[in-house]
Amino acid sequence: MKRLPMNKQPCPIARSLDIFGEWWSLIILRECFSGVTRFDDFQKTLGISKNTLTARLNKMVERGILKRVPIAPGALREHYKLTEMGKELHTVFIALRQWGDKWTFEGETPPNAVVERKSGRVVAPVVVRSLSGRVLKPRDTMLVKL
Amino acid sequence: MKRLPMNKQPCPIARSLDIFGEWWSLIILRECFSGVTRFDDFQKTLGISKNTLTARLNKMVERGILKRVPIAPGALREHYKLTEMGKELHTVFIALRQWGDKWTFEGETPPNAVVERKSGRVVAPVVVRSLSGRVLKPRDTMLVKL
Numbered sequence A, B: 001m002k003r004l005p006m007n008k009q010p011c012p013i014a015r016s017l018d019i020f021g022e023w024w025s026l027i028i029l030r031e032c033f034s035g036v037t038r039f040d041d042f043q044k045t046l047g048i049s050k051n052t053l054t055a056r057l058n059k060m061v062e063r064g065i066l067k068r069v070p071i072a073p074g075a076l077r078e079h080y081k082l083t084e085m086g087k088e089l090h091t092v093f094i095a096l097r098q099w100g101d102k103w104t105f106e107g108e109t110p111p112n113a114v115v116e117r118k119s120g121r122v123v124a125p126v127v128v129r130s131l132s133g134r135v136l137k138p139r140d141t142m143l144v145k146l
Helices: A012-020 A023-033 A039-046 A050-062 A090-103 B012-020 B023-033 B039-046 B050-062 B090-103
Strands: A066-070 A078-082 A112-116 A141-145 B066-070 B078-082 B112-116 B141-145
Touching: A012 A023, A012 A050, A012 B023, A012 B090, A023 A039, A023 A050, A023 A078, A023 A090, A023 B012, A039 A050, A039 A078, A050 A066, A090 A112, A090 B012, A090 B090, B012 B023, B012 B050, B023 B039, B023 B050, B023 B078, B023 B090, B039 B050, B039 B078, B050 B066, B090 B112
Parallel strands: none
Antiparallel strands: A066 A078, A112 B141, A141 B112, B066 B078
């Protein structure tokens, strides 16, 4: 993964991508949000090599978005769960999925929909809002130095 | 960029990443949302090689998230603007930026804030909501086949 020159201002987007921005990491996280937790299940579902899977999981554990926990109380075998830090990527993934559903299927029906578990109804499109709840378009927002 | 095996179900996240998932593409898009449009400005701001910048811009134009437009009516020189498809990545970028601000600065103050242009007030945290407006956590949502 390439990095911005060290003299550039630190950027939350560059820092985030440095944690989980590799293609396979993003795809593994997608599976985590679908409830996959076990090494073997990631491997079977994704057809990823064991070496690559191990490297990506280790990095995400090290950087704090996944944690290893025993598969049952007292068990020796462990599986992978999202930490609070990892769970908060939910919004990014839902927004990315909605964008992909809208723009990358060109007339085909997307294979899946994200629904509210309780009601089975599709979730609302994720949007940027002001503190008072107004929907904000790109031209309505700007970046300011702190 | 690695791909999922062809026999795997098409996925909006994999398809999206295939369009703009390379590290430099994401960083270029970040600059687009900050109003950068000219080749030379991307180059100067990012310290990226001309070859890489050209390749990334060409791909994003080809895949429909950027467009080349004359820098002034009738001018021969062109610059790069987000298409409607590109602009709709705004939500993904704001969500990613907010996550990075919260989780990757460990006590330091993040360098920038996203504010509403009109009021100068910081924007609300991007969240996933039900159609009726309820905030949904990862455990409140699920993926269903269409």
